[in-house]
Amino acid sequence: MITISKRKFKQYFESKMYSLYAQPINEASNEQHLNVLASVLKDLIAKKWVDTKIDTEKEVYYFSIEFLLGRQLKSNLLNLGVENSIREGLKELGINLDDLIQSEVDPALGNGGLGRLAACFLDSMASVGMSGHGYGIRYKYGLFKQKFVNGCQVEVPDNWLTQGNYLWEVVRPNKAILVKFEGDVYLEEHDGNLKVIHKNYIPVMAMPYDIPIIGYRNNSVNTLRLWKSEIPRRDFGQTTANAKNYSGSYEEALNYKYYTEEISQVLYPNDSNYAGRLLRLKQEYFFVSAGIQDIYRKYKKHKLNIHELHKKVAIHINDTHPALCVPELMRILLDIEGLSWDEAWNITINTISYTNHTIMAEAMEKWPVEMMKKLLPRIYMIVEEINKRYLSYLNSKYSDQNKIRRMSIINNGNINMANLCIASSYSVNGVAKLHTTLLEKEVLKDFYDDTPYKFNNKTNGIAHRRWLMSANPELSGLITNLIGEEWKTDTFKLKELENYKNDNHVLDRLDEIKYNNKVLLSNYIMDKYDIDVDPNSIFDVQVKRLHAYKRQLLNLINIMTLYHKILDNPDMDIEPRTFIFGAKAAPGYYLAKCIIKVINSVADLINNDPRVRGKLKVVFIENYGVSLAELIIPAANVSEQISTTTKEASGTSNMKFMMNGAITMATLDGANVEIHELIGKENMFLFGLTAEEVLNYNKNGGYSSIDLYHTDLGLKQVVDDLINGFIPNLGKEGREVYDSLITYNDEYFVLRDAKDYERAQRELSELYKKKYDWNRMSLINIANSGVFSSDRTIKEYGRDIWFRGCEINEEFNKL
Ligand code: GL4
Secondary structure, eight states, rough: OOOOHHHHOOOOOOOHHHHHHOGGGGGHHHHHHHHHHHHHHHHHHTTOOOOOOOOSOEEEEEEOOOOOOOOOOOHHHHHHTHHHHHHHHHHHHHHOOOHHHHHHHHOOOOOOOHHHHHHHHHHHHTTTOOHHHHHHHEEEEEEEEEEEETTHHHHHEOOOTTTTSSSTTTEEEGOEEEEESSSSEEEEETTTEEEEEEEEEEEEEEEEEEEEEOOSSOOEEEEEEEEEOOOOOTOOOOOOOTTTTOOOOHHHHHHHHHHHHTTTTTTTOOOOOOOOOOHHHHHHHHHHHHHHHHHHHHHHHHHHHHGHHHHEEEEEESSSSHHHHHHHHIIIIISSSSSOOOHHHHHHHHHEEEOOOOOOOOOEEEEHHHHHHOOOOHHHHHHHHHHHHHHHHHHHHOHHHHHHHOSSSETTTTHHHHHHHHTTSSEEEEHHHHHHHHEEEEEHHHHHHGGGGEEEOOOOBBOOOIIIIIHHHHHHHHHHHHHSGGGGOGGGGGGGGGGTTOOOOHHHHHHHHHHHHHHHHHHHHHHOOOOOOOTSEHHHHHEOOOOGTHHHHHHHHHHHHHHHHHHHHOOOOOOEEEEEEEOOOOOOHHHHHHHHHHHHHHHHHHHTGOOOOOTEEEESSSOOOHHHHHHGGGGOOEEEOOOOTTSSSSOOOHHHHHTTOOOOOOOOOOTTHHHHHHOOGSEEEOOOOOHHHHHHHTTOOOOOOOHHHOHHHHHHHHOOOOOOOSSSTTTHHHHHHHHHHHTTOOOTTTTHHHHHHHHHHHHHHHHHHSSSHHHHHHHHHHGGGGBBHHHHHHHHEEEIIIITOOOOOOHHHOO
C-alpha cells in the first residue's frame, strides 16, 4: 500500500510529463497521459520492487510459456489503493481515468485457461505475500486478433508493442543471458578431470523485460520476467568463445539475426493441442535456459550453498512446456558446478514440481529424439542418461515390459515430456478433483501406482480482485455494504451473504446490479454489431476457446431446437433469451472454424427472422479475450459449462461466472464437480453423461450417433438443417459439422447429451420466471464462490508443494 495525496500526485504527473515529453499536459495525447501515469506509478513502487528475497526466504519461480495478463492499470491502482486520489487528481488536470484504463493494450501472451491461470497465480502470490516470480517469453506478437468476414474467422496479427515498449516493463540489459543452440558436445580432460565442451553452438541472447506484479495493499512487488531473443550485442558481457564461426558475409549475418529474433516472435495459437514444431522447441529451451541460468546467477551472487539449492528455490513447471528445466538444471549442476550425477539428481528432483493441465492425447508433447539431439545436444545427452537410469529403476521393480515401455521417457524415437516431468519432480498435481482422479486412476495410473506420494490435487482458482472487485464494482459495493470489507482479503467470508438469502431488498438489489451490467454489455453489442438485445432477456453465455470437446455445438443445437419450436408454435410461452458466444479457434483447427461459421450463420438467420423477434437473439462477440471477459461475465445470467465429461481438466471461467452470480448449466466435468459439491444440484443445472459412462463408452468404441439420429426426429431435423439449405449462407462448413456428428460418430457425445441438455434448459427457463427464486440461487452461488479465489489455490501450493517440510515461511506450513 502506498499513499499519495492528490496535490503531490498532480505535481509529480506534471513534472513527469515534462521530463518524458517536454510538453504541457493539455497538449499531450491520451497515449502520453497513460505513459506518464504508468511511469509515475512505477516510480512509486520502485523501492518496494526489490530484486530478490532469496537471502531470507525460499523463492518460487513459476515457469510458463504463456501469461495472459490482461490490462494492468486498473488492477495496479486497486492493489496499491490509490485509485481515488489519482482519479481525482487526474480529473483536476482535465484527464478522465476511465479513458486511460480503456485505452491500455491488453497483452495477449496466452491462449486461454492455462495462460490466464498463470496470471491469476502471479497476482495471488504477490497478494498473499509470497516471494514468487514468473518466467516466460516476451512475444512480439501475442494471440491473433479475431475478425469475422462473412461469418468466418480471419486472424489479424496482434502487434501489441506498437510503441516499441510495453507500458509496465523495464528492460535490464545488464542481466541478459546467453543461450546456446546446436553445435558439438564432447568430453575433454583438464587436470585429470573430464569436462564437457560445447563447441560451434549458435549463441542467442535472452534479454529480460521485467513487469512488476503488485500485491493487494501489502507492500509486496514481485516480478514477471519475460525474455526477448536477440542477436548478442557487441557489449554483451558473456563469452561466446566457443561459438560457431561466421564467415562474415552479409547474407549469413542476416540469417543469423533472423535465427535469433524468430524465437520470441510469436505465440503459438494452439490451446490443448501439440503441433511439434522445431521453433516451438527452440522457444521452450530458450526461456527455460535463460530462467534457470538467471536463478543460478542470483544464487551464486548471494553466495548460497549449491548443495542446498532445493531449500532456497522452488521451480514450478506449468504443464510440460517448461519441462527442459529438468535437464537444464542438471546441466548446470553437472557441467558448471561439477557435482556428481547422484547429487545433481537429488537436488533437481527436490527443486522441481509439475502441474498437468490436460488429459487429451493430442495435447501431449512428444519431441522427436533426432530433433532434440540436433538442436540441444548436451540437453539430449542428459535426458538420455535420465531415461537410462529410470529404466534400470523400473526394470529392478517390475517385470511387465508393456508397463515399462509406457513409463519410459524415450519411446519409439520420441521423448515423452510428461513422463520426463513425472520421473524428475517431487510433486505432480492435477487442477481439479475429477481431473486428478483421472490422472491417478487412468491416464497416469502406472506412475501413480509407482509413486503415489508425488500425486496431489490443486483445484484451480481465479483472482477475485480482477474478476469481482475490479470487473463488477457495483456487486462488490453491495457485498461490502452487507458483510464489511474482510471478504476482500479472505474470500471465505463471502459465505456470510447467505444470511440475506431471504431478504427481498437484497435480492432486488442483486437483480438491479445484474441488469445494469447487462445494459453495459447491450450497449457494447449495439455499438459494435448494431444488434439490439434486450437486457430483460436471459443472458445465456458461453465464452471460451472453440474446441469440439467444449461443445459450443451442443449449445447451438439447442438454440436451433428452440427456434423450430417457436416457429411451430408461435404462441409458445417462452422466456426471451439472448445467447452470447465468444471464442477463438486455433488457425489450423478446421472443424472449430466451421463451427464458428455455422454459429454466425444461425445467428443471422434468427436475428433477422421477425417471427422470433423479442424471443430469441444470438450474438457471437468477436475477439474474445481478458478485457471482453471483464465486460461479459458480470452481465451473464447463465454460465454454459457443457464440455464432454472427463475432457475439461478444470475450467476457470466457471468460477468467474459463479462469483458474479450467474447460474451454471453444467456437465459434471472439471471443477463443475466442486461447484456442485458446494451448492448442490438445487443451485445449478446439471445434465449429461457421467464420467463413468463416458469412460465406458470410450472403452467400447462409443455409441452409435446414427441410430440416435434416426430415432429422434427433432434432433434429425436440426442436424439436417446443417446440409439442406435451411441455414442461409452456409456451404461446406455445414457439411463438415454434420460429418463430425454423423459420419464420424460424434466423438464428443453432442447428440447423446442433447435431449438431457434440452430438459435442463427448459427447467432453467421455468425458474427464471420466479424472480426471487432465481436471485436467491444467484446469491447462494456468490456466497459459496470464495473457495475459488486463487489465493486459496496458491496457499495450497505453498503448503503442500513449495514449502512442504520447510521451516521458513511458517505461514504456509500452518495452513
Ligand atoms: C487447460 C484446461 O483445458 C482447462 O480446463 C484448465 O482450466 C486450464 C488451467 O488449468 O488448463 N489445459 C490446457 S492445455 N489449456 C487449458 O486451458
